[in-house]
Amino acid sequence: MATRRKEYRFRNGKIIEIEENHDGNYGAPGQKRIKKKKPTEEQMRLVNINNKVKxxxxxxxxxxxxxxxxxxxxxxxANRPPDMKAALKDFQKTIRIVRIEYKKRNRELFWIRNIERGTKGAWHIHFVVNEIGDTASIMQKAWKKGGIYAVEIRNEPKVYDEDFSKLAAYMTKDEHTKEIKKDGTPAKPRLKETSYNTSRNMPLKKPHVDKLVRWKNEVKPRKGYYIISIHEGINPVTGFKYRRYTMVRFPEPKRKVQLKRRI
Incomplete structure (x- = not known):
C-alpha cells in the first residue's frame, strides 16, 4: 500500500513537520483498489475539526x-454580552486598541482567539498574541469588560507542549468538545457557543507532497535536526493509519571570539 507524505516547513526550515498516511486510492498488495465510501456526518465533523486544529x-x-x-x-x-454578535464587537474594539499600541512600538501584531460562551451563561475570550516586552500590560489596559489572565505559553502546563498540539486543541474548542474525566470517560460539553479566528497577516505555505513505496515502522530525524514529537492514529474516514512527527534544527554552536592582545 502506497504512503502519502506531506512536508511542512516553518520559520525558514527551522521546524519541519512530516505527515504520513496510507493512500486510500490503493489497496493492499495483490488486492483491488479500495472503493470510496461516503463519509458520515460525524466523520466529516471530525475531519473538519482536525483540519482546524492543524x-x-x-x-x-x-x-x-x-x-x-x-x-x-x-x-x-454586569458586562456579559447578550449574544455572540455583541461579543465579537467587544473583541474587535479591544484588538484595535492593542494593534495601535503595537504600532506605537513599531511592532506587528499576530493574534489567535476563541470567544466562548459556557453552558451556564459565562463568557470569556482566550487569546494568543506575540510578546513584545509589555504585552500583558497592553492586553490588560485594553480590556474594559472584566478581568484578565496572561502568562507565557511555556508557563501554562495545561496548554503547552513543544509542537503546540495542546494549545491548538485548546484554542479551537467548540460546543462538541468533551473533556476526559479521571476515570477515562468523556464529560459533558462545557461550551454552548464559540467563535474561533486569527489575524489575517499569518499566511501559510503549501506543503511538499511525495508518494513513498512503503510505510516505515520507525522515523528518523533529518541530519542536523532532532524530533520533538510523534503522533500516530487512525483516520476517522479512511480507517487507515496516519503519523505526524515534528523536528527542530539543532541550534548552531556559538563561536568563540579570540581577543588579540595589544603589545
Missing amino acids: RCRHKLLEYFNAGDCFGTWTYSQ
Missing part, C-alpha cells in the same frame, strides 16, 4: 514561540 497549530509553529503570551479576557457579570 491549521491553528501550523500558525502557532510559524508565527509564535513558547515565550509569547497566552491569556484570557473574562467578563464581569
Whole structure:
C-alpha cells in the first residue's frame, strides 16, 4: 500500500513537520483498489475539526514561540454580552486598541482567539498574541469588560507542549468538545457557543507532497535536526493509519571570539 507524505516547513526550515498516511486510492498488495465510501456526518465533523486544529497549530509553529503570551479576557457579570454578535464587537474594539499600541512600538501584531460562551451563561475570550516586552500590560489596559489572565505559553502546563498540539486543541474548542474525566470517560460539553479566528497577516505555505513505496515502522530525524514529537492514529474516514512527527534544527554552536592582545 502506497504512503502519502506531506512536508511542512516553518520559520525558514527551522521546524519541519512530516505527515504520513496510507493512500486510500490503493489497496493492499495483490488486492483491488479500495472503493470510496461516503463519509458520515460525524466523520466529516471530525475531519473538519482536525483540519482546524492543524491549521491553528501550523500558525502557532510559524508565527509564535513558547515565550509569547497566552491569556484570557473574562467578563464581569454586569458586562456579559447578550449574544455572540455583541461579543465579537467587544473583541474587535479591544484588538484595535492593542494593534495601535503595537504600532506605537513599531511592532506587528499576530493574534489567535476563541470567544466562548459556557453552558451556564459565562463568557470569556482566550487569546494568543506575540510578546513584545509589555504585552500583558497592553492586553490588560485594553480590556474594559472584566478581568484578565496572561502568562507565557511555556508557563501554562495545561496548554503547552513543544509542537503546540495542546494549545491548538485548546484554542479551537467548540460546543462538541468533551473533556476526559479521571476515570477515562468523556464529560459533558462545557461550551454552548464559540467563535474561533486569527489575524489575517499569518499566511501559510503549501506543503511538499511525495508518494513513498512503503510505510516505515520507525522515523528518523533529518541530519542536523532532532524530533520533538510523534503522533500516530487512525483516520476517522479512511480507517487507515496516519503519523505526524515534528523536528527542530539543532541550534548552531556559538563561536568563540579570540581577543588579540595589544603589545
